Amino acid sequence: MSxxxxxxxxxxxxxxxxxxxSTVVLKAVGPATEALLSETLHAGGPRLVRDAALLAQLYRVPVDAAIDPALFLLVAVLLSHVLAMNEQIRLAAGQASPWPD
Structure with a gap:
Protein backbone atom coordinates (compact mmCIF):
# COMPACT_ATOMS: atom_id res chain seq x y z
CA MET A 1 0.00 0.00 0.00
CA SER A 2 1.08 3.59 -0.46
CA SER A 22 -21.43 -0.59 -3.30
CA THR A 23 -18.45 -0.86 -5.61
CA VAL A 24 -15.09 0.91 -5.35
CA VAL A 25 -14.81 2.88 -8.60
CA LEU A 26 -11.89 5.19 -7.87
CA LYS A 27 -8.78 5.36 -5.75
CA ALA A 28 -6.16 8.09 -5.68
CA VAL A 29 -3.17 8.99 -3.53
CA GLY A 30 -0.91 12.03 -3.14
CA PRO A 31 -1.12 14.87 -5.69
CA ALA A 32 -3.75 12.97 -7.67
CA THR A 33 -6.00 13.08 -4.59
CA GLU A 34 -5.58 16.81 -4.18
CA ALA A 35 -6.35 17.45 -7.87
CA LEU A 36 -9.39 15.16 -7.79
CA LEU A 37 -10.82 16.76 -4.64
CA SER A 38 -10.25 20.25 -6.04
CA GLU A 39 -12.04 19.38 -9.30
CA THR A 40 -14.89 17.72 -7.42
CA LEU A 41 -15.45 20.72 -5.15
CA HIS A 42 -15.31 23.22 -8.04
CA ALA A 43 -17.69 21.16 -10.18
CA GLY A 44 -20.22 20.65 -7.39
CA GLY A 45 -19.58 16.93 -7.58
CA PRO A 46 -20.53 14.21 -5.12
CA ARG A 47 -20.44 14.96 -1.43
CA LEU A 48 -17.32 13.99 0.45
CA VAL A 49 -17.24 12.14 3.75
CA ARG A 50 -14.04 12.23 5.75
CA ASP A 51 -13.55 9.10 7.83
CA ALA A 52 -9.97 7.87 8.20
CA ALA A 53 -10.91 4.43 9.56
CA LEU A 54 -13.38 3.77 6.75
CA LEU A 55 -10.90 5.06 4.17
CA ALA A 56 -8.25 2.63 5.41
CA GLN A 57 -10.66 -0.29 5.03
CA LEU A 58 -12.04 0.78 1.65
CA TYR A 59 -8.57 1.48 0.24
CA ARG A 60 -7.82 -2.25 0.54
CA VAL A 61 -10.71 -3.10 -1.82
CA PRO A 62 -9.64 -3.33 -5.49
CA VAL A 63 -11.17 -0.92 -8.00
CA ASP A 64 -14.30 -2.44 -9.60
CA ALA A 65 -14.79 -4.77 -6.61
CA ALA A 66 -17.74 -4.74 -4.23
CA ILE A 67 -17.15 -3.63 -0.67
CA ASP A 68 -16.84 -6.22 2.07
CA PRO A 69 -20.27 -7.15 3.49
CA ALA A 70 -18.93 -6.20 6.94
CA LEU A 71 -18.75 -2.57 5.73
CA PHE A 72 -22.29 -2.57 4.35
CA LEU A 73 -24.04 -0.99 7.33
CA LEU A 74 -21.48 1.80 7.73
CA VAL A 75 -21.49 2.60 4.01
CA ALA A 76 -25.32 2.50 3.95
CA VAL A 77 -25.47 5.04 6.79
CA LEU A 78 -23.00 7.31 4.99
CA LEU A 79 -24.89 7.03 1.69
CA SER A 80 -28.13 7.86 3.48
CA HIS A 81 -26.50 10.96 4.96
CA VAL A 82 -25.12 12.05 1.58
CA LEU A 83 -28.48 11.55 -0.14
CA ALA A 84 -30.22 13.60 2.57
CA MET A 85 -27.67 16.41 2.14
CA ASN A 86 -28.14 16.36 -1.63
CA GLU A 87 -31.91 16.55 -1.17
CA GLN A 88 -31.59 19.59 1.13
CA ILE A 89 -29.32 21.33 -1.37
CA ARG A 90 -31.76 20.63 -4.23
CA LEU A 91 -34.72 21.94 -2.25
CA ALA A 92 -32.82 25.05 -1.16
CA ALA A 93 -32.02 25.71 -4.83
CA GLY A 94 -35.70 25.34 -5.75
CA GLN A 95 -35.17 22.15 -7.73
CA ALA A 96 -37.74 19.36 -7.75
CA SER A 97 -36.98 16.26 -5.74
CA PRO A 98 -36.15 13.13 -7.75
CA TRP A 99 -37.90 11.05 -5.07
CA PRO A 100 -41.61 10.24 -5.34
CA ASP A 101 -43.92 11.76 -2.73
Missing part, protein backbone atom coordinates in the same frame (compact mmCIF):
# COMPACT_ATOMS: atom_id res chain seq x y z
CA UNK A 3 2.50 5.90 2.20
CA UNK A 4 -0.33 6.41 4.75
CA UNK A 5 0.77 10.00 5.40
CA UNK A 6 -0.14 10.99 1.82
CA UNK A 7 -3.72 12.14 1.22
CA UNK A 8 -5.93 9.39 -0.18
CA UNK A 9 -9.45 9.16 -1.54
CA UNK A 10 -11.79 6.30 -2.44
CA UNK A 11 -14.88 6.70 -4.61
CA UNK A 12 -17.89 4.41 -4.32
CA UNK A 13 -20.74 3.71 -6.68
CA UNK A 14 -24.11 2.25 -5.79
CA UNK A 15 -26.73 1.21 -8.29
CA UNK A 16 -30.16 1.08 -6.70
CA UNK A 17 -31.46 -1.11 -9.51
CA UNK A 18 -29.13 -3.96 -8.59
CA UNK A 19 -28.83 -5.98 -5.43
CA UNK A 20 -25.05 -5.66 -5.34
CA UNK A 21 -23.09 -3.93 -2.62
Missing amino acids: NPSLPRVVGLSYEESTEQL
Whole structure:
Protein backbone atom coordinates (compact mmCIF):
# COMPACT_ATOMS: atom_id res chain seq x y z
CA MET A 1 0.00 0.00 0.00
CA SER A 2 1.08 3.59 -0.46
CA ASN A 3 2.50 5.90 2.20
CA PRO A 4 -0.33 6.41 4.75
CA SER A 5 0.77 10.00 5.40
CA LEU A 6 -0.14 10.99 1.82
CA PRO A 7 -3.72 12.14 1.22
CA ARG A 8 -5.93 9.39 -0.18
CA VAL A 9 -9.45 9.16 -1.54
CA VAL A 10 -11.79 6.30 -2.44
CA GLY A 11 -14.88 6.70 -4.61
CA LEU A 12 -17.89 4.41 -4.32
CA SER A 13 -20.74 3.71 -6.68
CA TYR A 14 -24.11 2.25 -5.79
CA GLU A 15 -26.73 1.21 -8.29
CA GLU A 16 -30.16 1.08 -6.70
CA SER A 17 -31.46 -1.11 -9.51
CA THR A 18 -29.13 -3.96 -8.59
CA GLU A 19 -28.83 -5.98 -5.43
CA GLN A 20 -25.05 -5.66 -5.34
CA LEU A 21 -23.09 -3.93 -2.62
CA SER A 22 -21.43 -0.59 -3.30
CA THR A 23 -18.45 -0.86 -5.61
CA VAL A 24 -15.09 0.91 -5.35
CA VAL A 25 -14.81 2.88 -8.60
CA LEU A 26 -11.89 5.19 -7.87
CA LYS A 27 -8.78 5.36 -5.75
CA ALA A 28 -6.16 8.09 -5.68
CA VAL A 29 -3.17 8.99 -3.53
CA GLY A 30 -0.91 12.03 -3.14
CA PRO A 31 -1.12 14.87 -5.69
CA ALA A 32 -3.75 12.97 -7.67
CA THR A 33 -6.00 13.08 -4.59
CA GLU A 34 -5.58 16.81 -4.18
CA ALA A 35 -6.35 17.45 -7.87
CA LEU A 36 -9.39 15.16 -7.79
CA LEU A 37 -10.82 16.76 -4.64
CA SER A 38 -10.25 20.25 -6.04
CA GLU A 39 -12.04 19.38 -9.30
CA THR A 40 -14.89 17.72 -7.42
CA LEU A 41 -15.45 20.72 -5.15
CA HIS A 42 -15.31 23.22 -8.04
CA ALA A 43 -17.69 21.16 -10.18
CA GLY A 44 -20.22 20.65 -7.39
CA GLY A 45 -19.58 16.93 -7.58
CA PRO A 46 -20.53 14.21 -5.12
CA ARG A 47 -20.44 14.96 -1.43
CA LEU A 48 -17.32 13.99 0.45
CA VAL A 49 -17.24 12.14 3.75
CA ARG A 50 -14.04 12.23 5.75
CA ASP A 51 -13.55 9.10 7.83
CA ALA A 52 -9.97 7.87 8.20
CA ALA A 53 -10.91 4.43 9.56
CA LEU A 54 -13.38 3.77 6.75
CA LEU A 55 -10.90 5.06 4.17
CA ALA A 56 -8.25 2.63 5.41
CA GLN A 57 -10.66 -0.29 5.03
CA LEU A 58 -12.04 0.78 1.65
CA TYR A 59 -8.57 1.48 0.24
CA ARG A 60 -7.82 -2.25 0.54
CA VAL A 61 -10.71 -3.10 -1.82
CA PRO A 62 -9.64 -3.33 -5.49
CA VAL A 63 -11.17 -0.92 -8.00
CA ASP A 64 -14.30 -2.44 -9.60
CA ALA A 65 -14.79 -4.77 -6.61
CA ALA A 66 -17.74 -4.74 -4.23
CA ILE A 67 -17.15 -3.63 -0.67
CA ASP A 68 -16.84 -6.22 2.07
CA PRO A 69 -20.27 -7.15 3.49
CA ALA A 70 -18.93 -6.20 6.94
CA LEU A 71 -18.75 -2.57 5.73
CA PHE A 72 -22.29 -2.57 4.35
CA LEU A 73 -24.04 -0.99 7.33
CA LEU A 74 -21.48 1.80 7.73
CA VAL A 75 -21.49 2.60 4.01
CA ALA A 76 -25.32 2.50 3.95
CA VAL A 77 -25.47 5.04 6.79
CA LEU A 78 -23.00 7.31 4.99
CA LEU A 79 -24.89 7.03 1.69
CA SER A 80 -28.13 7.86 3.48
CA HIS A 81 -26.50 10.96 4.96
CA VAL A 82 -25.12 12.05 1.58
CA LEU A 83 -28.48 11.55 -0.14
CA ALA A 84 -30.22 13.60 2.57
CA MET A 85 -27.67 16.41 2.14
CA ASN A 86 -28.14 16.36 -1.63
CA GLU A 87 -31.91 16.55 -1.17
CA GLN A 88 -31.59 19.59 1.13
CA ILE A 89 -29.32 21.33 -1.37
CA ARG A 90 -31.76 20.63 -4.23
CA LEU A 91 -34.72 21.94 -2.25
CA ALA A 92 -32.82 25.05 -1.16
CA ALA A 93 -32.02 25.71 -4.83
CA GLY A 94 -35.70 25.34 -5.75
CA GLN A 95 -35.17 22.15 -7.73
CA ALA A 96 -37.74 19.36 -7.75
CA SER A 97 -36.98 16.26 -5.74
CA PRO A 98 -36.15 13.13 -7.75
CA TRP A 99 -37.90 11.05 -5.07
CA PRO A 100 -41.61 10.24 -5.34
CA ASP A 101 -43.92 11.76 -2.73
